Amino acid sequence: MESLRFKAINDLTSSSNGKGLGRSTKITAIFNENVFTLKVAREFLSDEAFKSLASSVKGGKKIDRAVANQIASGIRQWAEAKGVTHFTHWFQPLTGSSAEKHDTFFTLKSDGTPIETFDGDTLIQQEPDASSFPSGGLRATFEARGYTAWDPSSPAFIMDIGEGKTLCIPTLFVSYTGELLDYKGPLLKAVEALGKNAVEVSNYFDKNVTKVTATLGWEQEYFVVDEAMFNARPDLVASGRTVFGHAPAKGQQLEDHYFGSIPERVYAFMRDFETESYRLGIPLRTRHNEVAPSQFECAPIFEEVSVAVDHNTLLMDIMDRVAKRHKLRVLLHEKPFAGINGSGKHNNWSMATDTGVNLLAPGKTPKTNLMFLTFFVNTIKAVHDYADILRASIASAGNDHRLGANEAPPAIISVFIGGYLTKVLEDVKQRVGDKFDEQDEAILKLDLHRSIPELLMDNTDRNRTSPFAFTGNKFEFRAVGSAANCANAMTVLNTIMAQTLGQFKKDVDALIDKGEKKEIAIMHVIREYIVSSEKVLFEGDGYSDEWHAEAGRRGLPNVRTTPYALDAMVTERAKHIFESNGVYTHAELEARHEIELEKYIKKVQIEARIMGEMATSHILPAAIRYQNVLIENIKGLKDVGLDGESYSNQKQILVKISEHISKVSDLVEKMIEARKKVNAITDTREKAIGYSEQVKEAFFDKIRYSVDKLELLVGDHYWALPKYREMLFLR
Ligand code: ADP
Ligand code: MG
Numbered sequence: 001m002e003s004l005r006f007k008a009i010n011d012l013t014s015s016s017n018g019k020g021l022g023r024s025t026k027i028t029a030i031f032n033e034n035v036f037t038l039k040v041a042r043e044f045l046s047d048e049a050f051k052s053l054a055s056s057v058k059g060g061k062k063i064d065r066a067v068a069n070q071i072a073s074g075i076r077q078w079a080e081a082k083g084v085t086h087f088t089h090w091f092q093p094l095t096g097s098s099a100e101k102h103d104t105f106f107t108l109k110s111d112g113t114p115i116e117t118f119d120g121d122t123l124i125q126q127e128p129d130a131s132s133f134p135s136g137g138l139r140a141t142f143e144a145r146g147y148t149a150w151d152p153s154s155p156a157f158i159m160d161i162g163e164g165k166t167l168c169i170p171t172l173f174v175s176y177t178g179e180l181l182d183y184k185g186p187l188l189k190a191v192e193a194l195g196k197n198a199v200e201v202s203n204y205f206d207k208n209v210t211k212v213t214a215t216l217g218w219e220q221e222y223f224v225v226d227e228a229m230f231n232a233r234p235d236l237v238a239s240g241r242t243v244f245g246h247a248p249a250k251g252q253q254l255e256d257h258y259f260g261s262i263p264e265r266v267y268a269f270m271r272d273f274e275t276e277s278y279r280l281g282i283p284l285r286t287r288h289n290e291v292a293p294s295q296f297e298c299a300p301i302f303e304e305v306s307v308a309v310d311h312n313t314l315l316m317d318i319m320d321r322v323a324k325r326h327k328l329r330v331l332l333h334e335k336p337f338a339g340i341n342g343s344g345k346h347n348n349w350s351m352a353t354d355t356g357v358n359l360l361a362p363g364k365t366p367k368t369n370l371m372f373l374t375f376f377v378n379t380i381k382a383v384h385d386y387a388d389i390l391r392a393s394i395a396s397a398g399n400d401h402r403l404g405a406n407e408a409p410p411a412i413i414s415v416f417i418g419g420y421l422t423k424v425l426e427d428v429k430q431r432v433g434d435k436f437d438e439q440d441e442a443i444l445k446l447d448l449h450r451s452i453p454e455l456l457m458d459n460t461d462r463n464r465t466s467p468f469a470f471t472g473n474k475f476e477f478r479a480v481g482s483a484a485n486c487a488n489a490m491t492v493l494n495t496i497m498a499q500t501l502g503q504f505k506k507d508v509d510a511l512i513d514k515g516e517k518k519e520i521a522i523m524h525v526i527r528e529y530i531v532s533s534e535k536v537l538f539e540g541d542g543y544s545d546e547w548h549a550e551a552g553r554r555g556l557p558n559v560r561t562t563p564y565a566l567d568a569m570v571t572e573r574a575k576h577i578f579e580s581n582g583v584y585t586h587a588e589l590e591a592r593h594e595i596e597l598e599k600y601i602k603k604v605q606i607e608a609r610i611m612g613e614m615a616t617s618h619i620l621p622a623a624i625r626y627q628n629v630l631i632e633n634i635k636g637l638k639d640v641g642l643d644g645e646s647y648s649n650q651k652q653i654l655v656k657i658s659e660h661i662s663k664v665s666d667l668v669e670k671m672i673e674a675r676k677k678v679n680a681i682t683d684t685r686e687k688a689i690g691y692s693e694q695v696k697e698a699f700f701d702k703i704r705y706s707v708d709k710l711e712l713l714v715g716d717h718y719w720a721l722p723k724y725r726e727m728l729f730l731r
Pocket of ligand 1: 215217300301303349350471
């Protein structure tokens with residue numbers, strides 16, 4: 001029987017790849033075509049309904065129930081005009097992807113007359129049958145079920161990929177007792193907390209600021225593989241990464257992929273998912289090859305953080321659906337292939353005022369410079385003070401392969417600011433006197449704005465290894481995993497920033513109350529913050545052993561694995577800052593901690609199972625078949641009377657193969673035993689640690705080592721699993 005592997009290779013080379021590209025359309029002609037924007041709402045809603053919707057969108061106010069029916073029917077009319085028959089409440093559960101449950105507009109009146117309807121109640125609230133979404137014991141403890149509630153701050157949209165068109169209503173997922181069970185709700189709360197405190201601090205410099213929002217521009221990295229290859233790899237199907245596979249002779253050494261042109265077939269796929277994205281209002285702007293073979297990246301123009309998070313979640317879904325149309329698969333896993341680069345999702349983050357100022361853009365005048373320095377230094381202090389929580393926000397089984405390993409970036413949270421700003425902070429710090437004198441003035445008179453080119457030079461070339469880098473007018477949180485929902489990292493970053501700015505305001509006001517001039521008070525607190533947080537600043541090579549040693553001396557946390565990293569979510573400090581900023585209650589934090597641990601356990605459990613299964617039903621049979629061939633060969637040579645010399649090489653190979661065969665089957669047995677033991681642990685945290693240490697660390701690399709050796713030793717024809725070179729280079 002032909003193996004899936006050879007069938008995949010055959011299909012690939014015999015089919016004409018690279019579907020014909022459709023005619024180019026202007027992006028502006030299709031942008032937002034499938035979104036119920038305020039502009040569309042104006043057309044479909046009465047004045048009253050429109051006003052209510054607009055104020056909910058802008059002011060985050062609750063929808064007036066009295067007009068909900070009108071809004072719902074307006075949305076339905078718009079959707080039906082576009083051929084939509086079904087609707088769904090769309091939300092972002094803690095499983096990491098998006099969730100939907102489709103319902104139709106169609107219904108029967110009491111007399112049996114069929115009609116299409118969509119009323120306000122259905123728009124505002126739904127009860128998905130969501131008992132299987134993770135709730136970390138929340139619903140068990142508090143309430144058995146949850147509901148989805150409309151979030152008018154994100155617009156409704158139409159998903160038009162695959163079968164039929166569906167109207168999607170963005171919602172939050174809430175338990176009956178009010179605990180949030182999704183990613184989006186806490187993010188909105190964190191942004192609100194940040195906004196409030198950032199406005200107060202901005203008002204030191206400009207009284208006209210009434211609103212501050214966080215901005216996010218993500219950069220999504222991903223791999224693309226052929227669908228038939230994907231299907232022939234049970235590990236990719238089950239866990240999103242390859243658990244076995246020998247490094248190809250040619251990997252990424254030449255870096256030719258990075259500079260090369262985008263392969264035709266992938267290009268067609270990109271154009272296609274970009275078109276779908278534009279229709280949904282996702283402002284994609286760049287696409288390019290990444291360092292590893294078959295690795296790519298796309299990035300949009302930055303947006304308000306909650307919109308950007310929705311768009312990233314949507315994009316991941318769209319990429320997945322569109323890839324199938326092209327007989328490709330997108331791998332969003334952080335480390336789908338050992339030995340070559342993994343994927344991240346850089347989160348470019350800043351804050352913007354309603355007066356149009358980017359609070360992390362260096363200023364032109366002393367006043368705007370002081371404002372910049374304030375927000376800049378507060379960010380550094382926030383990251384310094386709450387590095388552990390920030391680390392927890394990006395912890396996942398997949399991301400452990402990047403952060404814990406010798407690859408970008410390390411699990412140590414540090415901040416890169418570049419030589420120029422290091423010097424500026426150093427100068428500010430030197431001015432430790434109590435008075436505000438000419439030298440302080442001199443610092444503030446620096447035209448930081450004009451040195452932006454210098455900052456960029458400084459900050460784009462040398463920061464590759466830093467998890468948190470200042471890049472000219474924003475910070476780039478580079479440690480976020482490619483498969484993650486950015487909301488987690490953004491909720492934490494905005495909360496710790498809200499907390500720090502709140503403290504900053506208190507500290508400055510205390511000095512002003514003592515009669516200090518405002519600017520002097522601000523400068524004074526900035527100085528204090530620089531001194532108390534400078535140990536988080538690091539300009540060197542984040543991958544180096546020296547940095548690990550140095551970070552240890554500085555007392556910076558370096559937590560390599562998820563089960564331990566997650567501890568930071570439930571410390572008293574964490575509970576305090578999340579609660580006092582109105583982001584998470586203690587119960588919600590405990591629940592999330594539990595959910596993340598459970599996710600980790602399940603991921604590692606699946607990997608362990610698939611390893612065992614593949615070893616037993618793919619690897620060993622191939623190795624044993626080839627072993628028999630060698631045995632027959634040796635026997636034959638002996639039979640015809642040749643001496644030992646003539647088959648000594650075959651014997652050597654046979655010995656090696658036999659050794660690896662027994663190692664693999666032995667280790668797999670032992671791993672199953674270890675898993676049984678760990679499965680019996682009742683405490684979730686202990687169980688996660690068990691999976692990390694007694695299953696993953698104790699066995700994965702060892703089993704893989706022997707399997708990968710066998711891949712090299714066993715005749716190619718006998719090997720049933722697509723090899724790295726085939727998955728990475730054939731398309
Ligand atoms: P690169 O990092 O590749 O040099 P850019 O500096 O243009 O590219 O930006 C990278 C990402 O940062 C883009 O997604 C962009 O939208 C985003 N970005 C730029 N300015 C901001 C900002 N003020 N807030 C948030 N994201 C931003
Ligand atoms: Mg970048």
